[in-house]
Amino acid sequence: MATETGCCKTAGPGYGSPLEAMSGPREALIYVTCVYTGTGREKPDFLATVDVDPNSPTYSKVIHRLSVPYLGDELHHSGWNACSSCHGDPSADRRFLIMPSLVSGRIYVVDTKKNPKAPLLHKVVQPEDIIKKTGLAYPHTAHCLASGDIMVSCIGDKDGNAEGNGFLLLDSEFNVKGRWEKPGHSPLFGYDFWYQPRHKTMISTSWGAPAAFTKGFNLQHVADGLYGKHLFVYSWPDGELKQTLDLGDTGLIPLEIRFLHDPSKDTGYVGCALTSNMVRFFKTPDGSWSHEVAISVKPLKVQNWILPEMPGLITDFLISLDDRFLYFVNWLHGDVRQYNIEDPKNPVLVGQVWVGGLIQNGSPVAVLTEDGKTWQSNVPEIQGHRLRGGPQMIQLSLDGKRLYVTNSLFSAWDRQFYPELVEKGSHMLQIDVDTEKGGLKVNPNFFVDFGAEPDGPSLAHEMRYPGGDCTSDIWI
Numbered sequence: 001m002a003t004e005t006g007c008c009k010t011a012g013p014g015y016g017s018p019l020e021a022m023s024g025p026r027e028a029l030i031y032v033t034c035v036y037t038g039t040g041r042e043k044p045d046f047l048a049t050v051d052v053d054p055n056s057p058t059y060s061k062v063i064h065r066l067s068v069p070y071l072g073d074e075l076h077h078s079g080w081n082a083c084s085s086c087h088g089d090p091s092a093d094r095r096f097l098i099m100p101s102l103v104s105g106r107i108y109v110v111d112t113k114k115n116p117k118a119p120l121l122h123k124v125v126q127p128e129d130i131i132k133k134t135g136l137a138y139p140h141t142a143h144c145l146a147s148g149d150i151m152v153s154c155i156g157d158k159d160g161n162a163e164g165n166g167f168l169l170l171d172s173e174f175n176v177k178g179r180w181e182k183p184g185h186s187p188l189f190g191y192d193f194w195y196q197p198r199h200k201t202m203i204s205t206s207w208g209a210p211a212a213f214t215k216g217f218n219l220q221h222v223a224d225g226l227y228g229k230h231l232f233v234y235s236w237p238d239g240e241l242k243q244t245l246d247l248g249d250t251g252l253i254p255l256e257i258r259f260l261h262d263p264s265k266d267t268g269y270v271g272c273a274l275t276s277n278m279v280r281f282f283k284t285p286d287g288s289w290s291h292e293v294a295i296s297v298k299p300l301k302v303q304n305w306i307l308p309e310m311p312g313l314i315t316d317f318l319i320s321l322d323d324r325f326l327y328f329v330n331w332l333h334g335d336v337r338q339y340n341i342e343d344p345k346n347p348v349l350v351g352q353v354w355v356g357g358l359i360q361n362g363s364p365v366a367v368l369t370e371d372g373k374t375w376q377s378n379v380p381e382i383q384g385h386r387l388r389g390g391p392q393m394i395q396l397s398l399d400g401k402r403l404y405v406t407n408s409l410f411s412a413w414d415r416q417f418y419p420e421l422v423e424k425g426s427h428m429l430q431i432d433v434d435t436e437k438g439g440l441k442v443n444p445n446f447f448v449d450f451g452a453e454p455d456g457p458s459l460a461h462e463m464r465y466p467g468g469d470c471t472s473d474i475w476i
Contacts, residue, residue: 014084038411160211350438425457
């Protein structure tokens, strides 16, 4: 963290390098966005503070809930007002968590500094203000910039059309500044983004038209062109669209994107949900960008499901801070995987654990094997709880030894694929990681049951540590 000399900070927030971050303090708290929107329970969404200190009497418990003041938001992802990209600025302070609401378009700013265990609402950026000044709606990913501004990807316009998507800029006081990209340089679809300043590049991804995905997933909408398959390569920081990468049929619905953490590296990965491929993107000798499939999860032949074949549905992934391991989830199949990516072109599977999914033991759905038999995954009970849903969002400890997992994707899709999740609520798990040889093992002493919330079962999504993590911080 920032070092102190007397009363004056000598550095800004975060860490000087990804490797320095790995030796940061062990996580004691984690913030989790929790959703009632779309569950039928007329309650506001909330930010949960979960105690993850094993020496604490409230370990593995929700110790605080900050309810937002409106209904119908669908809290989803979150980011910081300042991160390691501001490490060189002693005046910068990682204080405010930025929480875009995917459905309502509202953006909440939460003060985590006064009392990290009990964050306070600091400001609300109203959707009417964003729409009036930019035309943007359905905000998703928030990243801080070294300039002090906050950039938020938005997936559509107020009517749910993908054509109106782009990138919102908030200033350091969280006022709407305008769009980040140059006029006429908006992408075809919006979702996630990551920037790598030493290569003067930002790359963004494609989910789909909000008018389509907010109603649940319909395969016909893919054929109708309402979902994306492109990466959009921008000049950084000036917002000029330089290149559009068509990932084709091997890259349908590219969601989360990460460069390697080492800011000198010119490669990274994107998780393509529907085709369940991890695609590697990279800079070519002529300065343009290209892509190739690095990992492919084959669809499973199944019985008693809506389709004869079930994709894994890679909905989240992350990279350890030393760029050695990549972790991703298959939300429908139910497994979490660990790959060694020391050779980024040739990832090697070194760990896998089953923690839910549609094909787990006791489910009506089963896999049909090549010899005509049926197979189901062996999913453990944790503290007497049968695991619901499938692994969805993940967060890794700074030292890379603990992986936290929640299981809600988006309320409309949860209801469609895992109705029990909406009825009984989410849970959060911790997976112990072997960082020497690879390997994943569920920690039986950790289980957070969001089905036992005071206002009824809720859906848990993204997780953030107060001091930053491998999916919030970018190095310059």
